[in-house]
Amino acid sequence: MTSTLDAEMATAEVESTTACWNGLAEASLALSLLPPATVCVEQDLIDSCKRWSRPRPVCRHLGLVLTTRSAYRCMVARPFVDAIAERIDLSDDVRERAHTALQEAVMNAVLHGNLELDSALRDDLAGMDKTHDTIEQLLLKPQVALSAIRIDAIWNAAELLIMVRDSGSGFDKKLVPASEEWSAAGHIGSGRGFLILEAFCDRLALLRGGTLIRLGFHL
Amino acid sequence: MRFEFNGNDANVSFSGDLTFADHMMFREIADRLRASTDKTIVIDVANLDFIDSAGLGMLLIAREEARKLNRTLVLRGAKGQVGRMFGLTKFDTLFSVEA
Numbered sequence: 001m002t003s004t005l006d007a008e009m010a011t012a013e014v015e016s017t018t019a020c021w022n023g024l025a026e027a028s029l030a031l032s033l034l035p036p037a038t039v040c041v042e043q044d045l046i047d048s049c050k051r052w053s054r055p056r057p058v059c060r061h062l063g064l065v066l067t068t069r070s071a072y073r074c075m076v077a078r079p080f081v082d083a084i085a086e087r088i089d090l091s092d093d094v095r096e097r098a099h100t101a102l103q104e105a106v107m108n109a110v111l112h113g114n115l116e117l118d119s120a121l122r123d124d125l126a127g128m129d130k131t132h133d134t135i136e137q138l139l140l141k142p143q144v145a146l147s148a149i150r151i152d153a154i155w156n157a158a159e160l161l162i163m164v165r166d167s168g169s170g171f172d173k174k175l176v177p178a179s180e181e182w183s184a185a186g187h188i189g190s191g192r193g194f195l196i197l198e199a200f201c202d203r204l205a206l207l208r209g210g211t212l213i214r215l216g217f218h219l
Numbered sequence: 220m221r222f223e224f225n226g227n228d229a230n231v232s233f234s235g236d237l238t239f240a241d242h243m244m245f246r247e248i249a250d251r252l253r254a255s256t257d258k259t260i261v262i263d264v265a266n267l268d269f270i271d272s273a274g275l276g277m278l279l280i281a282r283e284e285a286r287k288l289n290r291t292l293v294l295r296g297a298k299g300q301v302g303r304m305f306g307l308t309k310f311d312t313l314f315s316v317e318a
Contacts (some may be wrong), residue, residue, distance in 0.1 A: 014309050075238060096300050103271045107239055124251060125280055145227075192272040192308065199307050 020046065023070040025078050033083035039063040042070055043155040044146055050175030062087065063152045068167075072135065076151070083155040084153050084160070085122040093149050095138075098162065104200075105164040105213045106149065106194040113166025113211060114147045155219065162215045191211040220267075220301055221249055229257035239276035239282035245277045258283050265296030269306050283316060293317055 019037035023044060032040045038061055045065050063079055072217050081099045084090065089100070111117045115138055117131060139145045148165040154161050197204050203216035220241045221234045228251045237245075250258050262281070264270075278294065285292040295317040297305050310316060 073240070074235065096303075099269070100271070100300060100304070102237065102267075107271065107273065123276075123280070124283065125246065127289060128242055128277075128280065131244065192275060196272055196307065206303070 001050065015097055021064075021066070021070075023067060023074070026074055028219065029064075029074065030079040030082060033062070033064070033079060033086075035086055037062075039065070040069070042066040047061055048148070054131060060088075060156060061152065061154050063150065064147055065150050067145060068110055068147045068149060069139050069147050071110045072108055072139065074107070075103070077104055078215060080151060080153070083184055084155070088155055088160070090160070094160065094219065098160065098215070098217055101197050101200040101215045102151070102164070104196050105162070105215060105217055108153070109149045109164050109166035109168075113168035113170075114149065115166060121181070160217045160219055162214075162217075165208070165212045168211055170211045220244055225263070226259065228252060228255035229259065229260045232263040232266065234268075236269040237264075237267055237277065238269070238271045238291070238313065239273035241274065242277070245261075245281075247279055249284060252281065253288065256277055257290070259291045259293060261293045261295055263295045264301055265298065267297070267300065267301050270301050275304060275308055275310075277312070278310075 017036045017038050019032045021032040021042050023042045029040070036109050040063065042065060042142065044067055045084045061160045062080075063084055064076065070076070077099050081090075081095060081102060082099070085095060115135060117134065149164075149167070150165045152163045152165075197215070198211070201215045203214075205214040205216075206212070207214060220237045222244065223232050223234075224230065225232060231248060231252065258277065259280075262278070282292045293315045294305070294310065297310075297316065305316065
């Protein structure tokens with residue numbers, strides 16, 4: 001479904017104030033996202049961020065381009081949602097739901113998008129250890145560590161949309177377990193993140209073969 | 220996330236955020252909980268502000284570890300976003316959940 005906000009975004013003027021983030025910590029990210037920044041790019045991606053560029057609204061937009069390495073090591077969802085709240089009034093409910101859903105979408109972009117890992121591997125202590133060892137090994141490869149994730153937020157008086165885009169090859173939505181399947185008592189495996197996304201967003205879309213997740217919240 | 224054991228290895232309090240990034244800390248906690256001899260293990264989450272799906276997964280792993288040792292895992296004091304996540308994922312059917 002296309003909303004008014006989607007249409008506004010498509011026809012908006014290009015204008016942005018770009019800030020740079022060192023990729024090291026939540027605190028420095030929060031500072032980099034302070035107004036008047038409209039786009040924040042991690043230092044290691046400055047040279048390559050042009051291919052991620054697209055027209056953005058003059059205002060009502062906030063973007064963040066970061067590496068997989070930083071998205072894995074720094075919790076970026078809270079400072080990003082806090083930065084949106086610096087620009088518009090968010091109720092406590094929307095703020096909590098947006099923070100929770102964005103955290104899931106970013107981790108999905110890291111784990112299943114850019115690192116192409118299977119969450120079923122984390123079903124026990126040994127699997128959890130192995131997964132994190134695998135991630136550290138993958139992050140030693142520059143082409144993996146520096147692969148980009150882009151987060152964009154646009155809003156108007158009625159709606160907030162947050163888009164999370166990864167650099168992976170996408171996935172088949174049919175392979176995501178249904179809510180009722182996950183909810184079966186005692187089940188640990190994958191699908192928990194999507195259950196949360198569906199519950200915490202007012203609308204949710206998986207686009208571009210699963211490489212783009214759009215989270216929608218009524219304001 | 221921060222944690223503090225309350226007098227013995229079967230009673231621990233969490234505070235802050237429990238997310239994917241906390242796996243090393245969770246591993247340390249799980250090892251201590253497994254080493255305890257108490258029949259009931261209590262994880263107090265009253266001061267936990269935020270949990271993600273990976274954090275929920277860690278609690279489910281802790282439950283499985285407790286079950287293997289014939290122990291009961293109790294989650295105590297969930298509120299706010301943490302309580303909302305527990306409700307969504309029906310944790311009350313999987314754990315002993317106390318207010």
